[in-house]
Amino acid sequence: MSNSLLALVLLDSPATPDMSAIAKVLRARHPELGTEVGENGTLPQVQPNSPLIRCGNEFVAVMSMPARIPDDPGLWSRAGWSWPESKTVAARHRGHLIVSMLGQGQRPLIAARITTAVIGALIATMQECSGVVWAGQVARPAKLWLEMSSRSFVPFPDYPFTLWVDILPFQSDGKIGAITMGLSAFVGREIQFDTGKLTLPALIDKVNGLSAYLIEHGNVIKDGDTIGKDERERIEVRYKNSEVFGGLPVFSCVDDFA
Structure with missing residues (x-):
């Protein structure tokens, strides 16, 4: 198999x-x-x-x-x-x-x-x-x-990818965040998104959309890339081992970097 x-x-x-x-x-x-x-x-x-x-x-x-x-x-x-x-x-x-x-x-x-x-x-x-x-x-x-x-x-994007990926909220250092489980089977890493700006529903929606994009297109996001829906939205993506989740390899996404 x-x-x-x-x-x-x-x-x-x-x-x-x-x-x-x-x-x-x-x-x-x-x-x-x-x-x-x-x-x-x-x-x-x-x-x-x-x-x-x-x-x-x-x-x-x-x-x-x-x-x-x-x-x-x-x-x-x-x-x-x-x-x-x-x-x-x-x-x-x-x-x-x-x-x-x-x-x-x-x-x-x-x-x-x-x-x-x-x-x-x-x-x-x-x-x-x-x-x-x-x-x-x-x-x-x-x-x-x-x-x-x-x-x-x-x-895409209407196939049932939510059967394959969990998105779980968490809190760390006074911020809210969301972590995926299951995305690594497709692209080798999970998403960890920490935000000081978004509400929890907006955060889940953002991680949901990014997960679907990566499942469809593969690992097309490189370490250090900045992503967003337009020029005003700047989300930095880094390849890291999560400090919150026991060294899990993640796409670390932050929307309030300098």
């Missing part, structure tokens, strides 16, 4: 997906994809027990695991900001599915779109699905994923 965009679908009870049913639902939800189920061993690198779905020219593997995912208190603490029932769902699940695109070298956005579509089809087909953990960083309820994954292939 490939990259850091591996996803885990939580199951209230262990279950093995009917891959023919998954492919049928996937074709109905995303007719633009050429979808079919691969035979066991279709590709040399595939293990005999790895069910495959072919989506266009790509293959996605879905493996059923009759066990809980490793406990991660930090993940579920973050998830609680937007999903109050997340810890309850995490505590009750008894199995999970591992979903990942096969191979190396795909653009992260392409892998994210296809994997997200497959997960949506899994949830639509399996009543046991209760939540999704994306790239080990972001947890979302299955119902939300089912709804938003229908937009997996719509044009």
Whole structure:
């Protein structure tokens, strides 16, 4: 399996997906994809027990695991900001599915779109699905994923990137800030935005827009660049290891520099 965009679908009870049913639902939800189920061993690198779905020219593997995912208190603490029932769902699940695109070298956005579509089809087909953990960083309820994954292939900026990236507020040195979790799977760093000017809703909106831009275009912002919507808005971006979040590599954004 490939990259850091591996996803885990939580199951209230262990279950093995009917891959023919998954492919049928996937074709109905995303007719633009050429979808079919691969035979066991279709590709040399595939293990005999790895069910495959072919989506266009790509293959996605879905493996059923009759066990809980490793406990991660930090993940579920973050998830609680937007999903109050997340810890309850995490505590009750008894199995999970591992979903990942096969191979190396795909653009992260392409892998994210296809994997997200497959997960949506899994949830639509399996009543046991209760939540999704994306790239080990972001947890979302299955119902939300089912709804938003229908937009997996719509044009920028309307695809469901908020399934892939969390934006969390914080306070430090008398200022408010926001940090992303999950963006590093696409561009190698998170965004940490500290402001002495913006309100919290405006700050979240700003980080949301910058996250979407980076997911779409890749890491096109260089250390020391100044960004903004016009000449009056000057936001300095520095490559740093966060002092607030344990040395996490970030795009450090400041809007009140001299």
